Structures are given as C-alpha cells and as structure tokens.
Amino acid sequence: MPNLPSQVKIVEVGPRDGLQNEKETISAAVKTELVDRLTQAGFANIEAASFVSPKWVPQMATSAEVMANITRGPGTIYSALTPNMQGFEAALAARADEVVIFGSASEAFSQKNINCSIAESIARFEGVARAAKQNGLRLRGSISCAFGCPYQGEVPLSAVADVVARMRDLGCDEIDIADTIGVATPRQTQAVMDTAIRAFHVAGLSGHFHDTYGQALANIYASLETGIAIYHSSVSGLGGCPYAKGATGNVATEDVLYMMNGLGIATGIDLDLVVDAGQFISQQLGRKGSSRAGNALAAKRLA
Numbered sequence: 574m575p576n577l578p579s580q581v582k583i584v585e586v587g588p589r590d591g592l593q594n595e596k597e598t599i600s601a602a603v604k605t606e607l608v609d610r611l612t613q614a615g616f617a618n619i620e621a622a623s624f625v626s627p628k629w630v631p632q633m634a635t636s637a638e639v640m641a642n643i644t645r646g647p648g649t650i651y652s653a654l655t656p657n658m659q660g661f662e663a664a665l666a667a668r669a670d671e672v673v674i675f676g677s678a679s680e681a682f683s684q685k686n687i688n689c690s691i692a693e694s695i696a697r698f699e700g701v702a703r704a705a706k707q708n709g710l711r712l713r714g715s716i717s718c719a720f721g722c723p724y725q726g727e728v729p730l731s732a733v734a735d736v737v738a739r740m741r742d743l744g745c746d747e748i749d750i751a752d753t754i755g756v757a758t759p760r761q762t763q764a765v766m767d768t769a770i771r772a773f774h775v776a777g778l779s780g781h782f783h784d785t786y787g788q789a790l791a792n793i794y795a796s797l798e799t800g801i802a803i804y805h806s807s808v809s810g811l812g813g814c815p816y817a818k819g820a821t822g823n824v825a826t827e828d829v830l831y832m833m834n835g836l837g838i839a840t841g842i843d844l845d846l847v848v849d850a851g852q853f854i855s856q857q858l859g860r861k862g863s864s865r866a867g868n869a870l871a872a873k874r875l876a
C-alpha cells in the first residue's frame with residue numbers, strides 16, 4: 574500500500590465552477606442556499622463567487638448578492654475568482670477571504686478565456702497579488718489546461734512548470750493544477766504533479782479535475798500517491814467551462830468523499846449533508862445529479 578496523506582482538504586467549487594456554465598439564470602437565493610448547505614457540511618473552503626465580466630459569464634453576475642447573503646461559517650474560507658483589479662475590488666467589497674487569479678498553461682486557452690496572453694495575464698495578476706497581500710487576503714493561483722487544451726491540444730510539462738513558477742513568484746499561497754477538459758490519465762497526472770512539485774511546495778498544490786473521460790477519481794488517487802493533499806470537487810458533479818466546449822463538470826464531491834472515507838483519509842466533511850445539498854441543487858436545476866455515490870446513497874435512503 575503506497576503512503577497516502579492521512580488527511581486532505583476538499584475545496585468545494587460547485588457554486589462557482591459548477592454553476593457558471595448553466596444556461597438558465599439561477600437565482601441568488603438558490604445559490605446562497607447551496608453555499609449555506611455546503612458550509613453546514615463542514616467544508617473549510619468554498620469557491621462561492623466569480624467577479625468576471627457579466628458579458629463573458631452571465632451566470633456569475635449575482636456573485637456580490639450571494640456573498641452578501643450567505644451565512645459564513647467560522648472555519649470556512651470563501652473564495653472568489655478575480656481576473657483583474659476590477660474583479661479584485663468587487664471581491665474585496667464582497668468580503669471574500671481568498672481571491673483566485675486564474676491563468677493557463679496554454680496560450681490558446683488564455684486568449685479564449687481571459688482575452689490575453691499568458692505573459693499579459695501574469696502582468697495583470699501582479700496588481701491583484703499585491704492588493705491581496707496588502708488587504709490580508711489569501712491568494713490562490715489556478716492553472717487551466719495543465720493536462721491538455723481544447724484549442725492547442727498537447728501542453729508541454731515545461732509550460733506547466735513555467736506558470737507554476739510565475740504563480741509562486743506572485744506570492745500565491747496555493748496553486749491549482751487543473752484538468753479543465755478532463756483528458757488526463759493517471760501516469761500523465763503523476764508526471765504533471767511531479768513537475769509542479771519541483772516548482773512549488775507540495776502542501777500548497779491542489780488537483781482540480783474535470784471528469785469528461787471518467788478519469789477524475791483515478792487521477793486523484795494518482796495525485797495522492799505524489800503527496801498532493803488538496804482537491805477540488807463539485808457537489809453533484811455540476812459544471813463545465815463556457816470556454817471549453819464539451820468538457821463536463823468537476824469530479825463529484827460525493828464520489829471523492831466516498832473514496833476518501835473508504836481509504837481512511839480524513840476530510841472533516843459530512844457526506845450525508847453533501848448528498849442533501851446535491852439533491853437540493855439537482856431539484857432546482859430540474860435534472861438528476863451526476864454523482865454516482867450521491868445517487869446511490871440517496872436511493873439507499875428511499876429503499
């Protein structure tokens with residue numbers, strides 16, 4: 574049995590990554606209730622908002638209202654995406670605990686997603702990073718397309734190493750290695766994670782896996798073997814990226830928790846309450862959730 578971490582942090586990204594791609598407008602009240610349910614379930618970190626252009630991502634336009642109305646848990650960090658100073662100022666006003674600068678290891682994706690090159694994005698993030706530190710906010714860097722890009726295909730390890738180093742030099746407390754389109758497989762995952770670990774301390778790295786090809790849980794297990802102990806997931810497997818067509822949601826939180834529980838890895842999260850939250854948001858969206866464990870556990874309750 575390989576030596577796996579004895580505990581992990583699960584960052585719940587459903588309210589942001591999970592909902593950002595929904596076509597029908599979801600009310601701020603529903604989003605607020607979702608965040609509150611997730612807080613009750615015991616998450617130490619919830620990605621609750623995104624202060625991006627409402628023209629680019631209309632679903633996130635209610636972020637300030639959601640942040641104003643949630644009931645904050647004393648031990649929970651509420652994060653918000655901030656692509657530039659305009660986003661940062663909004664996140665600060667909304668009392669975000671952590672801001673997320675989000676770049677890419679792929680030039681093509683950077684242009685499509687945030688309308689600038691990787692180098693331009695890093696220059697933009699410098700102001701956000703400085704302001705975050707000055708205001709005592711945590712700073713997280715997210716690196717999209719670390720395993721493959723919907724526009725340019727392969728992404729070399731050297732590109733991942735380069736952006737991790739740039740995020741590190743900006744002073745990020747945590748850096749996410751993201752499989753935006755869910756194409757990675759376990760050996761590749763370990764190669765990318767080992768590359769990131771050479772550029773940043775392992776305790777500050779996280780794995781953000783979408784599940785398009787059904788590989789996300791296997792990739793999380795592979796990452797556990799490299800020592801990575803922070804994972805992102807989305808309740809009910811919600812999600813997708815408006816600038817990565819065809820990509821499905823993040824790995825489902827219920828499935829990750831079920832696996833961690835089985836491995837004896839502590840998360841501090843109440844799986845039953847996450848299943849309830851998944852049922853709630855699925856009902857609101859009018860469709861069955863895509864978490865295998867969530868659906869099985871909900872069916873067992875009815876049996």
Ligand SMILES: CC(=O)SCCNC(=O)CCNC(=O)[C@H](O)C(C)(C)COP(=O)(O)OP(=O)(O)OC[C@H]1O[C@@H](n2cnc3c(N)ncnc32)[C@H](O)[C@@H]1OP(=O)(O)O
Pocket residue numbers: 590593623624625626627629630656657659660661675686687688717753813814815816
């Ligand atoms: C993999 C993932 O899931 S990542 C998450 C999903 N992707 C995203 O959220 C990316 C969203 N992208 C964006 O919001 C945009 O590309 C931006 C804001 C980063 C850059 O867009 P640009 O058009 O180059 O911005 P620019 O600075 O030129 O401003 C254009 C307009 O956007 C507005 N804008 C810029 N930044 C923001 C912001 N953070 N919040 C709200 N509005 C903004 C400006 O006020 C301006 O408005 P106007 O036309 O009414 O004057």
Ligand SMILES: CC(=O)CC(=O)O
Pocket residue numbers: 590675715716717718751752753781814
């Ligand atoms: C910011 C993100 O949402 C990360 C990704 O999936 O690319």
